[in-house]
Amino acid sequence: MNDVMWKRSLALFAVALLLVLGGCGQLTNSSSTASTGTTSNRKVQTTGNYSTTGYNSVVTEGHYKTSAARGVAADYANNALDVKGMETGLMQLSQDVFSPNKYTFQEGQYISAANVKNWLGRKSKSNATGLNPEANGSTDPDKRVPEYLGTMVEQDYMTGSGSKLSLGGISIALGMNAVDYYQKEQYGATFQTKVNKDKQLQEGKTMAQEIVDRLRAKNNVGNVPIFVTIYSLAEQDSLVSGSFIAKATATGKTIDKWDSVDQQSGVLPTVNNQKPINSADATAFNNFKTQVQNFFPNLSGVTASVHYLDGALTQMTVNIQTQFYGQTEIMSFTNYVASVANKLLPGNAPIQIIVSSVNTTQALITRNSGEKEFTTNVLQNY
Amino acid sequence: MNDVMWKRSLALFAVALLLVLGGCGQLTNSSSTASTGTTSNRKVQTTGNYSTTGYNSVVTEGHYKTSAARGVAADYANNALDVKGMETGLMQLSQDVFSPNKYTFQEGQYISAANVKNWLGRKSKSNATGLNPEANGSTDPDKRVPEYLGTMVEQDYMTGSGSKLSLGGISIALGMNAVDYYQKEQYGATFQTKVNKDKQLQEGKTMAQEIVDRLRAKNNVGNVPIFVTIYSLAEQDSLVSGSFIAKATATGKTIDKWDSVDQQSGVLPTVNNQKPINSADATAFNNFKTQVQNFFPNLSGVTASVHYLDGALTQMTVNIQTQFYGQTEIMSFTNYVASVANKLLPGNAPIQIIVSSVNTTQALITRNSGEKEFTTNVLQNY
Numbered sequence: 001m002n003d004v005m006w007k008r009s010l011a012l013f014a015v016a017l018l019l020v021l022g023g024c025g026q027l028t029n030s031s032s033t034a035s036t037g038t039t040s041n042r043k044v045q046t047t048g049n050y051s052t053t054g055y056n057s058v059v060t061e062g063h064y065k066t067s068a069a070r071g072v073a074a075d076y077a078n079n080a081l082d083v084k085g086m087e088t089g090l091m092q093l094s095q096d097v098f099s100p101n102k103y104t105f106q107e108g109q110y111i112s113a114a115n116v117k118n119w120l121g122r123k124s125k126s127n128a129t130g131l132n133p134e135a136n137g138s139t140d141p142d143k144r145v146p147e148y149l150g151t152m153v154e155q156d157y158m159t160g161s162g163s164k165l166s167l168g169g170i171s172i173a174l175g176m177n178a179v180d181y182y183q184k185e186q187y188g189a190t191f192q193t194k195v196n197k198d199k200q201l202q203e204g205k206t207m208a209q210e211i212v213d214r215l216r217a218k219n220n221v222g223n224v225p226i227f228v229t230i231y232s233l234a235e236q237d238s239l240v241s242g243s244f245i246a247k248a249t250a251t252g253k254t255i256d257k258w259d260s261v262d263q264q265s266g267v268l269p270t271v272n273n274q275k276p277i278n279s280a281d282a283t284a285f286n287n288f289k290t291q292v293q294n295f296f297p298n299l300s301g302v303t304a305s306v307h308y309l310d311g312a313l314t315q316m317t318v319n320i321q322t323q324f325y326g327q328t329e330i331m332s333f334t335n336y337v338a339s340v341a342n343k344l345l346p347g348n349a350p351i352q353i354i355v356s357s358v359n360t361t362q363a364l365i366t367r368n369s370g371e372k373e374f375t376t377n378v379l380q381n382y
Numbered sequence: 383m384n385d386v387m388w389k390r391s392l393a394l395f396a397v398a399l400l401l402v403l404g405g406c407g408q409l410t411n412s413s414s415t416a417s418t419g420t421t422s423n424r425k426v427q428t429t430g431n432y433s434t435t436g437y438n439s440v441v442t443e444g445h446y447k448t449s450a451a452r453g454v455a456a457d458y459a460n461n462a463l464d465v466k467g468m469e470t471g472l473m474q475l476s477q478d479v480f481s482p483n484k485y486t487f488q489e490g491q492y493i494s495a496a497n498v499k500n501w502l503g504r505k506s507k508s509n510a511t512g513l514n515p516e517a518n519g520s521t522d523p524d525k526r527v528p529e530y531l532g533t534m535v536e537q538d539y540m541t542g543s544g545s546k547l548s549l550g551g552i553s554i555a556l557g558m559n560a561v562d563y564y565q566k567e568q569y570g571a572t573f574q575t576k577v578n579k580d581k582q583l584q585e586g587k588t589m590a591q592e593i594v595d596r597l598r599a600k601n602n603v604g605n606v607p608i609f610v611t612i613y614s615l616a617e618q619d620s621l622v623s624g625s626f627i628a629k630a631t632a633t634g635k636t637i638d639k640w641d642s643v644d645q646q647s648g649v650l651p652t653v654n655n656q657k658p659i660n661s662a663d664a665t666a667f668n669n670f671k672t673q674v675q676n677f678f679p680n681l682s683g684v685t686a687s688v689h690y691l692d693g694a695l696t697q698m699t700v701n702i703q704t705q706f707y708g709q710t711e712i713m714s715f716t717n718y719v720a721s722v723a724n725k726l727l728p729g730n731a732p733i734q735i736i737v738s739s740v741n742t743t744q745a746l747i748t749r750n751s752g753e754k755e756f757t758t759n760v761l762q763n764y
Contacts, residue, residue: 047718057714062676064715070708087709088762107710155710294444317762326452327469328489328537332439333446336429352762354743361736361743366759377748377759380470380699380734 046104055091055105058158058165067107069116069154076120076151079234082175085241086153086231089263090173092314093247097227098157098169108154110170110218119211120149129214131207139184139191146180146193148203150233170215171227174207176200178242179235197232201246204230205258212250226250229261240265240305262311268304277308281316281346288318288344295336298323313349320355322362330355331378334363338374341365428486437473437487440540440547449489451498451536458502458533461616464557467623468535468613471645472555474696475629479609480539480551490536492552492600501593502531511596513589521566521573528562528575530585532615552597553609556589558582560624561617579614583628586612587640594632608632611643622647622687644693650686659690663698663728670700670726677718680705695731702737704744712737713760716745720756723747 046056047064058065074083091105111119115129123130131149138144152174159168178200180193195203208228215221227249234242243263248255266277268285276282289302301321307314320337337353345351351374353365367374428438429446440447456465473487493501497511505512513531520526534556541550560582562575577585590610597603609631616624625645630637648659650667658664671684683703689696702719719735727733733756735747749756 047714047721054713054717057710057717059677059718062673063679064677064711064718066679066711067708070711074708084709091710091713105710105714107708107714291444295441295446297445297448315762326449326456326489327466328439328473328487329446329448329452331473332429332487332489335439336441336446339429350762352759354761361746361761364743364746364759364761375757377734377746379736379743379746380697380732 055100055103055157058104058106065106065109067109067154069108069111069113072113072116073120073151073153077175077233078150078181078236079238079241081238081241082151082231082233085234085243085265086151086173086175087155089231089244090153090155090171090229092309093229093244093261094155094157094169094171094227097225097249098171103157103159103168104165106156106158106165108170109156110215110221111152111154116152120151122147131210139182141191141193144182144193146177146182146195148176148180148195148200149174149207150177150180151175167220167222167224169225169227170221171229172208172211173229173231173244174204174211175231175233175242176204178232181236197245200232201230204246205248205255208248209250209255212253212255216253223252228255239267239271262309264308266306266308268306277306278311278313281306281313284344284346285316285318288340291340291344292320292337295333296322296329313346316345316349316351318345318351318353320353322355322357327378330357330362334365334376334378337363338365338376341367341374437482437485437539440486440488447488447491449491449536451490451493451495454495454498455502455533455535459557459615460532460563460618461620461623463620463623464533464613464615467616467625467647468533468555468557469537471613471626472535472537472553472611474691475611475626475643476537476539476551476553476609479607479631480553485539485541485550486547488538488540488547490552491538492597492603493534493536498534502533504529513592521564523573523575526564526575528559528564528577530558530562530577530582531556531589532559532562533557549602549604549606551607551609552603553611554590554593555611555613555626556586556593557613557615557624558586560614563618579627582614583612586628587630587637590630591632591637594637595635598635605634610637621649621653644691646690648688648690650688659688660693660695663688663695666726666728667698667700670722673722673726674702674719677715678704678711695728698727698731698733700727700733700735702735704737704739709760712739712744716747716758716760719745720747720758723749723756 045059047059077083118127118129119131121127121130122132123134132147133145136145152172155171156167157169157171158165160166177195180195181190182193183190208230212226212228215226227247229244230246231244232242234240243265244261246258247261248258250256264277268276268282270276270282285304292302293299299320299322302318304316304318306316322333334355337355341351341353351367354361355363361379363376363378365374365376427441429441459465500509500511501513503509503512504514505516514529515527518527534554537553538549539551539553540547542548559577562577563572564575565572590612594608594610597608609629611626612628613626614624616622625647626643628640629643630640632638646659650658650664652658652664667686674684675681681702681704684700686698686700688698704715716737719737723733723735733749736743737745743761745758745760747756747758
């Protein structure tokens with residue numbers, strides 16, 4: 001072989017390597033920029049970003065910067081699913097504004113726990129900063145003024161690198177009540193005032209502008225973009241989280257144009273003969289459920305939660321409850337579930353299948369975005 | 383380029399592909415031979431093999447062939463960790479005798495529940511097949527005859543393909559008591575007779591030969607190889623499972639040469655100032671634990687179970703209990719744990735890190751054999 005031919009061969013070799021490495025998915029994604037130095041020379045570090053959609057996160061002197069306000073805000077949520085839904089969803093929506101390639105994630109640091117407590121309350125003599133309107137004295141569901149704002153989440157997005165991180169942007173989610181639960185007397189029965197989507201949007205937009213004003217007035221926030229979103233909270237007994245309905249960015253003092261967000265969440269199989277969000281996905285899930293449920297003589301439940309953004313499936317989480325938990329039984333079952341999932345569950349969307357028995361996770365079967373096949377993990381907890 | 387050179391280039395290309403595909407681990411393993419047809423033309427199918435160490439398993443008409451004896455045998459184990467340890471370990475040891483490339487796994491079908499119940503009992507007038515010796519009437523810990531055999535596991539390995547699977551081999555694990563717990567009177571206090579390893583081996587080997595004889599006498603077993611193993615059961619309150627101590631194969635009527643098995647299990651950090659099984663691994667774990675524990679203000683526990691075969695780490699399972707469970711907190715923490723694990727935990731061995739809060743699994747961070755980097759999964763359970 002002469003020189004030119006060798007070079008051609010090598011080029012062919014390199015192309016082969018790249019093509020195949022590209023197909024390794026997860027494995028190559030994992031090569032991250034994480035720094036986990038034990039010395040305190042670099043006081044600020046980041047966690048590394050191993051997930052497909054995630055950000056690096058800020059770590060200061062080995063400690064995670066937790067949000068002081070989270071505990072307070074979470075207590076205000078009527079449905080625990082909403083807390084996870086708002087946190088995950090706000091991070092997902094923020095990616096279009098603050099790219100994970102450029103920004104590092106930090107739990108909200110600018111709205112304090114005291115702020116959250118006061119802002120979520122009604123405006124009154126003793127609470128001048130309350131974002132919910134003053135009560136009008138009525139206890140009639142349709143005549144009283146409801147509390148529109150139920151809870152809120154702040155997330156910060158940092159720019160720079162190493163120990164020189166500075167605030168690059170703030171994301172806010174306002175959780176608006178679809179139902180405002182209230183008592184006519186302390187410890188009395190609970191009554192409901194419904195709030196329709198138009199009213200949620202109207203009140204949310206006004207409050208969002210007020211929050212932007214208050215943030216701009218704070219030290220150190222300056223003129224960074226503030227991304228604001230409106231989330232419609234689920235009812236207390238809902239099996240699924242609520243959903244985001246609008247988003248906008250304030251690059252200066254006032255919020256620019258609002259865009260609607262088409263997010264939907266549901267459970268499969270649907271309850272009370274409800275129409276599924278996407279009937280093809282529901283059929284696929286039902287076929288999967290049928291094949292999986294026949295595997296063991298006794299399998300107590302196969303359910304799924306599904307999340308859609310602009311009509312596209314963004315996450316499916318399947319929960320399988322089984323009473324069997326021999327280690328080899330779980331190993332065989334996990335392999336079987338993965339093969340049925342590969343064949344029947346919808347393509348392209350990230351899917352997690354959680355196998356539990358006796359309230360303990362036994363196995364996890366996952367496929368991330370862009371991956372073709374499911375990966376299995378049987379928990380080796382012995 | 384002439385023909386010869388083209389062939390050389392193509393060979394180089396093929397080698398590159400093979401090398402890199404080999405490195406893809408999980409993902410390429412997933413292209414399995416699973417059949418999940420909905421029609422019943424093929425009555426016997428297999429689960430597919432998605433795990434790195436696993437076998438295909440037998441599925442008959444969509445149903446998993448469970449072991450009738452498992453429930454009975456598991457009830458006899460004093461420590462639940464032993465049940466998982468025996469099942470997983472027997473499958474691992476069986477790989478050297480019944481290669482996963484050639485054999486399909488099936489839960490034990492030849493020793494019935496009634497067999498197990500009788501065989502695990504003492505020999506007596508009413509139980510002629512009891513493998514444990516007759517009682518001698520003494521209740522003194524050192525003078526009485528203990529029950530040596532505590533529990534047992536059977537696994538079947540099938541050959542052939544499609545619907546034409548037939549028995550190719552049987553694996554047996556005999557769980558021998560290191561401590562025999564007994565009462566002097568019904569509902570009375572519990573006393574202990576210790577059984578040393580030499581005695582466990584001696585009794586186990588005799589019982590193994592007896593079981594081989596009984597299996598050979600059964601219908602349909604014929605002359606398939608029978609792989610027998612002796613497992614030393616853990617004490618009741620042990621934090622780790624027991625371990626396999628000997629193995630042998632009976633290709634004909636009598637068991638061939640016995641080989642000792644050097645399996646050890648332990649917990650990290652060690653308790654009561656015990657010396658760890660491998661001090662380098664223990665140091666690595668402690669460094670990992672220190673870095674991880676500083677992350678959140680309050681992290682309730684970081685422990686690990688470790689398993690060794692012939693001195694080499696075969697499995698490390700790390701359990702992290704945290705009181706934090708904001709979804710973004712868990713996402714950040716998971717990324718951080720993966721980066722610290724990549725840097726500090728021992729290489730080459732499969733490792734699972736299970737992050738839990740409020741008794742619910744929140745995230746799983748894994749690296750299988752042959753993989754370089756950890757893969758993260760934050761459970762999207764909302």
